[in-house]
Amino acid sequence: MKEIRLKAPVQPEDLAKLEAGMVVYLDGVLYTGREGLYRRVLDEGLGPPVELAAVSNVNFHCSPAAAVRPDGSYQVGAVTATASFRFSKWMSRWFDVSGCRMIIGKGGMSEEDYRQHFVPNGAVYLTTVGYGTGALLGRGIKRVRSVHWLEELGIAQAMWIFEVEAFGPFLVDGDLKGNSLFEIENRKVNAKLTDAYAGLKEPALRRYGETTSRRDEVI
Amino acid sequence: MSGPRLIAASAIEDVAFELTRQAAIVIPKDYSDGIKAMLETEENELSKFVLKAMVENWEAAETDRRAMCADTGLPRFYVKAGNEAMVEGGFVALEKALRRAVARATSEVPLRPNRVHPLSRADHNNNVGIRAPEIDYSFEPEADWLDLTTVHKGGLFGTDYRMLFPGDGLDGIKKFFLDVLVQFGRRGLACQPAIIGIGLGGSKDTAMTIGKQAACLRIVGDRNPDPKIAALEAELKALGNSIGMGPMGFVGTSMVVDCHIEVAHTHTGGMPMSVHAFCLSSRRAVARLRAGGKVEYRTDPAWFTSYHRREGVE
Numbered sequence A: 001m002k003e004i005r006l007k008a009p010v011q012p013e014d015l016a017k018l019e020a021g022m023v024v025y026l027d028g029v030l031y032t033g034r035e036g037l038y039r040r041v042l043d044e045g046l047g048p049p050v051e052l053a054a055v056s057n058v059n060f061h062c063s064p065a066a067a068v069r070p071d072g073s074y075q076v077g078a079v080t081a082t083a084s085f086r087f088s089k090w091m092s093r094w095f096d097v098s099g100c101r102m103i104i105g106k107g108g109m110s111e112e113d114y115r116q117h118f119v120p121n122g123a124v125y126l127t128t129v130g131y132g133t134g135a136l137l138g139r140g141i142k143r144v145r146s147v148h149w150l151e152e153l154g155i156a157q158a159m160w161i162f163e164v165e166a167f168g169p170f171l172v173d174g175d176l177k178g179n180s181l182f183e184i185e186n187r188k189v190n191a192k193l194t195d196a197y198a199g200l201k202e203p204a205l206r207r208y209g210e211t212t213s214r215r216d217e218v219i
Numbered sequence B: 001m002s003g004p005r006l007i008a009a010s011a012i013e014d015v016a017f018e019l020t021r022q023a024a025i026v027i028p029k030d031y032s033d034g035i036k037a038m039l040e041t042e043e044n045e046l047s048k049f050v051l052k053a054m055v056e057n058w059e060a061a062e063t064d065r066r067a068m069c070a071d072t073g074l075p076r077f078y079v080k081a082g083n084e085a086m087v088e089g090g091f092v093a094l095e096k097a098l099r100r101a102v103a104r105a106t107s108e109v110p111l112r113p114n115r116v117h118p119l120s121r122a123d124h125n126n127n128v129g130i131r132a133p134e135i136d137y138s139f140e141p142e143a144d145w146l147d148l149t150t151v152h153k154g155g156l157f158g159t160d161y162r163m164l165f166p167g168d169g170l171d172g173i174k175k176f177f178l179d180v181l182v183q184f185g186r187r188g189l190a191c192q193p194a195i196i197g198i199g200l201g202g203s204k205d206t207a208m209t210i211g212k213q214a215a216c217l218r219i220v221g222d223r224n225p226d227p228k229i230a231a232l233e234a235e236l237k238a239l240g241n242s243i244g245m246g247p248m249g250f251v252g253t254s255m256v257v258d259c260h261i262e263v264a265h266t267h268t269g270g271m272p273m274s275v276h277a278f279c280l281s282s283r284r285a286v287a288r289l290r291a292g293g294k295v296e297y298r299t300d301p302a303w304f305t306s307y308h309r310r311e312g313v314e
């Protein structure tokens, strides 16, 4: 597998090198942000707590297992991403307002989201691995530069600004061509799925549901 | 109340704190051995990469003494009390000790303060709240010890329930099993390879409870003592690994590190079934406390004793 180490904030020429399925490690600065941040900035119209473009263009969908020590310093233990598909509705506006060009999260978004929101904004999506690689990612965080909206949003939703080194591993899910690694893999899995169910009869009572096709995803 | 046969409440709090830290940091050996065995057989490059990263992650967690996954799950306790065991201050004192231990561990390990009120979303920042941590009980005849097990199950995905009917038979069971793996396995939402626990029978809540306990309280390699159920466990494990899906929903053969089934006598007309996935951070830790302060740590809860699974009137 191809592996690459990038500096954050990320440069457009670096992003152009990324292909779905590549392994990525990051050095530099990034910030965490999820629905709490998006709601305040995008839905409630509050100005971001810092000049985002000046800090970084890498947004991590994560909430760290962190604690504020009595002396006001921070202890960051493990770091794990949260499922990103829930945030796709905010993405286009977020790229606009923040200048963000790389989203790191869990599980990716749909190929359609990448083509609609990411590619036009020159942005890529990296997924964490596993997904329980919290200790490895925790190791990559060298310093908490600052925390914003800790009181308003709580530890999990606050905006943490991290200085990182060899932060990873991540896998490129959405590249600038609009490919999604997950959907590429889904299509391969789907091709064999009927075999797994071969010969099993349907249960007597069916269920109302959002999807009846096994080829569909439930996200 | 005091005496040689009493288990001290302060000891319970200390042990519960230690268990909470152990569970968050150290992956149980049965589970990591199971994943290492899957690494030997997995042929897909992406799936292999994920499994290797997980093994490195557990090593990093242990070396650095940090939580293996930042989603530290929902800490809860299973208490198995010997019929002769006596707790200083009684079981109210025990429950207080467990709640205190979770609150303290949340800031000291640290754990993520995951527990919020379901409507207001208010967070006490200590993983304690209404019915949190959950505490479940079981008893054991002719014993004077107290077994404390903590489980930190994560995962918003990977659990489902369905009312099947006797006529649906094994086909119904297999199909629902596959449905759950496929729907939550995509993109690895269930953080597989997982220990899959299945609850069959009882009433709806029983089916959920025993299925979850099958996933969280039985170790990789354990088999149900009923040979027919044991055979079904092995069959479902093989079926799950033959879907063609692996970790993160990539192509692969590593989906189910083991499958455990627990049953309960049920309504003659129905066959309720639940499926639960205990994820790549299968966190559990166990200690046996005795009067006099002796404590032994282990990772096998030994929850399903023959008394626990008893069938007869007595």
Ligand code: SF4
Pocket (backbone or CB within 6 Å): A080, A130, A131, A132, B069, B070, B071, B072, B073, B153, B154, B155, B156, B190, B191, B279, B280, B281
């Ligand atoms: S399901 Fe398990 S491994 Fe995955 S993020 Fe949650 S706790 Fe971590």
